[in-house]
Amino acid sequence: MSSVHNNIFSEIRQTVKQIPFGYVSTYGNVATALNLRDVRLVGWALHGNQDPSLPCHRVVKKDGHLASNYSLGGWQEQARRLQKEQVFFLKPNQVDLAKCFFDLTRVE
DNA sequence: AAAGTGACGCATT
DNA sequence: TAATGCGCCACTT
Numbered sequence: 717m718s719s720v721h722n723n724i725f726s727e728i729r730q731t732v733k734q735i736p737f738g739y740v741s742t743y744g745n746v747a748t749a750l751n752l753r754d755v756r757l758v759g760w761a762l763h764g765n766q767d768p769s770l771p772c773h774r775v776v777k778k779d780g781h782l783a784s785n786y787s788l789g790g791w792q793e794q795a796r797r798l799q800k801e802q803v804f805f806l807k808p809n810q811v812d813l814a815k816c817f818f819d820l821t822r823v824e
Numbered sequence: 825a826a827a828g829t830g831a832c833g834c835a836t837t
Numbered sequence: 838t839a840a841t842g843c844g845c846c847a848c849t850t
Contacts, residue, residue, distance in 0.1 A: 723846090723847080724846070724847080725846095725847075742832090742833095743831070743832050743833075744832070744833060744834090747832085747833090752844095752846080753844055753845070753846085754832090754843095754844045754845060754846055755832045755833055755834090755844080756829095756830055756831085756832055756833090756844080756846080757830090757832095757844095757845095757846050757847075758831080758832075759830070759831035759832060760829095760830060760831080760846075760847065760848080761831095761847090762831060763830075763831060764831095765831095772831080775831075776831095777831085777832070777833085778832080778833065778834095782831090783831035783832095784831070784832095785830085785831050786831060787831070791831095794831090
C-alpha cells in the first residue's frame with residue numbers, strides 16, 4: 717500500500733469509520749453507499765490495514781459471515797474484536813445482521 | 825507498459 | 838444447488 721489516497725480508498729475508509737461501536741456493515745453496503753461497481757475494492761482498501769481508528773473488523777460479508785481472509789489474525793481475531801463490542805453472533809464465524817447491521821446508505 | 829490479482833456479490837449456467 | 842463469469846478499481850510485478 718502506498719502513501720497518499722485522494723481516491724476511492726480514502727472514501728472507503730471514511731465510510732467504514734462511520735460504522736458505530738457495536739454495529740457492523742457489509743462490503744456490499746459500503747460499495748453501494750459509495751456507488752462503487754466493484755465490491756472487491758472495499759476489501760482491498762482494508763487489506764493490510766494498520767490504522768487503529770479504522771474499524772475494519774466491523775465489515776462482514778452480506779450474510780453476516782466474517783471476512784474469509786481477514787489480515788491480522790484471521791476471522792478469529794475479527795470475531796474477538798466484535799465480541800468485545802458485544803455484537804450478537806449466530807455462529808462463531810457469523811454475526812447477527814438482523815440485530816447489528818448498520819446501513820451506511822442511510823447516513824450518507 | 826501490460827497483465828495479473830483481490831477482506832465480495834450478483835447474475836447466469 | 839453448485840460452478841462460473843464478471844465487475845473496471847488500485848496495486849504489484
